[in-house]
Amino acid sequence: MKPKKIFSTFLILFISAQLIAQPRRELVKVIVTPNHTDWNYQIGEQAEFSISVMRNNVLMKGIEASYVIQPELVEVWDEGKLVLKDGTGKVKAKKFNQPGFLRCTVSVEVDGKEYSTYATAGFEPDKIKPTTTLPADFEEFWNKGKEELSKIQINPVLTLMPERCTATVDVYHVQIDNIKGKIFGILSKPKKEGKYPSILHVPGAGIRPYYGDVWEAEAGFVSFTIGIHGIPVNLDKSVYDNLQQGALSNYWTTNLDDKDNAYFRRVYLGCVRAVDFIESLDSYNGKIGVTGGSQGGALSIVTAGLDDRIDYLAAFYPALSDLTGFLHGRAGGWPKIFRDDYTNKPEKVETSKYFDVVNFARFVKVQGWYSWGYNDNVCPPTSMHSAYNVIDAKKELHVFPETQHWTFPEQHELKNEWFFEKLRE
Template sequence: MKLLLCYFSIFLVFLTASASVKAQNTPAPIKLVQIILTANHPDWNYKLNEEAIIKISVLKYGSPVKNVEIEYQYGPEQLNPEKKGTLKLANGIGEINIGTTNTPGFRQLKVQTNIDGYIYKNEINVGFAPFEIKPTVNLPKDFYAFWEKAKAENKKIPMDAVITHKPELSTATVDVYLVRLQNYKLGQYFYGYLSKPKDDKKHPVLFNPPGAGVKKIVPITAYAEKGFISFTTEIHGVSPEINDTDFENMREKLKDYWAIDLDNKDNYYYKKVYLDGVRAIDFLTSLPEFDQKNVVVTGGSQGGALTIVAAGIDKRVNYIASFYPALSDNTGYLNNRSAGWPFMFSDKHQNNTPEKIKTMEYYDVVNFARKTTVPGFYSTGYNDNTCSPTSTLSAFNSVTASKEIVITPISGHWRFGETDDTSIKWLQEKCGIE
């Protein structure tokens, strides 16, 4: 008994020490040294052939670092730099002229410095006539016919919905359900969490497709709290209740899912994914609580792409809010400019065969943007290296329907809460939610 108490005491000391160490080593919310890059145009936008001047401030404790040397490089966004060099900042502040361009697009400056053995970095992307950027991807003549045929064939597959109430995931105001839907082929399913307000009223429905990757979805009740019946899905047939071993095996198998059957437009992986969106809307509009008039879609990155796809492929959609859509203007790298995730035709992947390029024309988000006829809210940042602003604006500029965009140039592949709130309020107003 004494030995047991001794071990227990040692265990408590260990836990206390671990908690103490953890508390003492909380990660700093800011960097010790900051490199601040400031464009000489506050909106980071320039005219063609206008030179962009970037102010550089290297700060420690918020004050300029004297006699600091920086390394820099600049050139077209995400392409090989036009110039590299070093610059000594006597008072920690200086500027670099990163040049200009005579074609719409972006230029990028990357800066780093070594202080006391630590490397600090920052970068900035500025736009030149960004709303004049045109896509590089071709629109197949049979694009519309291809997707109409795909939808007609998919409609023959029974939805076979399995809906399971999840009281442990529900809140005082929102009921959460795990949903399994059959789609694309008999015996093939995908999953989503349905969130419904607990008020027995009719509501607009909201489809929330996922970002990229293979991961377990979690319920999102925020949209229901704002007056929507929302459906947050995954795309791979991964139940959120799958055991960890099977999940890891599936994730390894699908790590490059975006490339599966890229040389065959009829079997390409994203065909099933895009049709999942149609099936999700089938499900939402079948619910008795649906208000019978308002169908909205919103998402970011891959979810932003699937948002635009849904609007282009399904005329039941009324309004969309798309953030930095992936899969946009994928042929950019074949035309000496950046493209967005998954960078399929960059030098890294070596996918630029005629068959793969042709297949992608049927799946590029730009071509769905060209077919979008509903009002849309869009948003992106200029420092996004995952879904480049060149690629996302290629999609945005291709939309001829009513549209508005919020650009927060400083943001990367993320968005500010203020922008998120603006998008939700926009959707609420469009749907008549007070």
């Protein structure tokens, strides 16, 4: 298939996904915009936010708007109301005197329904430093884990999925052995004999089935998409929904006070095991990239930090970054576990350091492509910059300020162009 056709196919699939991921359009639009076009400011500057409210794309004159200004997810600095005489208005924040982000949220009520949105100004985010610290035995802990993993045979079981295969691609459900259980995934690879670069897809948070990336295999890649929960990834969706509401609810806090048994230990080592599997394939040419978004963005950085076989990484809005931020008066990363007294225990805080993306980012040595938005309300930009800023490797960050916890198609197009070119070099 020609590259243009491949990208067109992907774009159709991606736009379909975005219908779920992106916020739906509403009758009344509230628009908030910082007065710097790139949404960036110097420390000590004052950000000014422009507000407009429209219905049917026409400004709503005389409407009253409520606003709140605060650093993201922490204490309110200022709040008030203003009447938008011609449908527009402005509010000015006080000076922001440290690296970070300042958010202005605006809401209006129309016919008994509330409409709201926000914009987030960045203040020298490249100077944000993490609050978490690196345990003295961090490398020893993970080297021990990888040594334990190496003693377990991969024992791959590949089951052809004829209903998902195409004229040029074979698709398999895969089972491999991990520490304390299995890793399951979907392998898509070209039918044509040869050696191909590989892409490892690591998943976002949640429990769900997976379908693999046939279009990547059609483009000449060995594509492997994994689940992290040790259960097959081709079951009926109801199985995953029941687990989400039951046994795997809030899995990220499981054994948070015990680093040897914390949930993500098996997950992180499972990503290394996925690389072991890819390396064992006859069709693999020795070059591999890892990619994902949110929890998958975190796992991309973790995998690159743990496994020197990774050649490139591409991460969207990485979760699990600088988890201790809330203990220092600023936003911490998803899943925001240190916002309440139940989790704010010394042993849990200490354990979190062994799984915080910041501490894996310190060991990333491969070239990376990263992208997120300042308006992300799931993975706060403060937390993501905390991880990005400690990476000592060639890197590029593509900020799309207005995006929340979703992406524009253009972001994925940019990522794939970069990723594919690097892996084909």
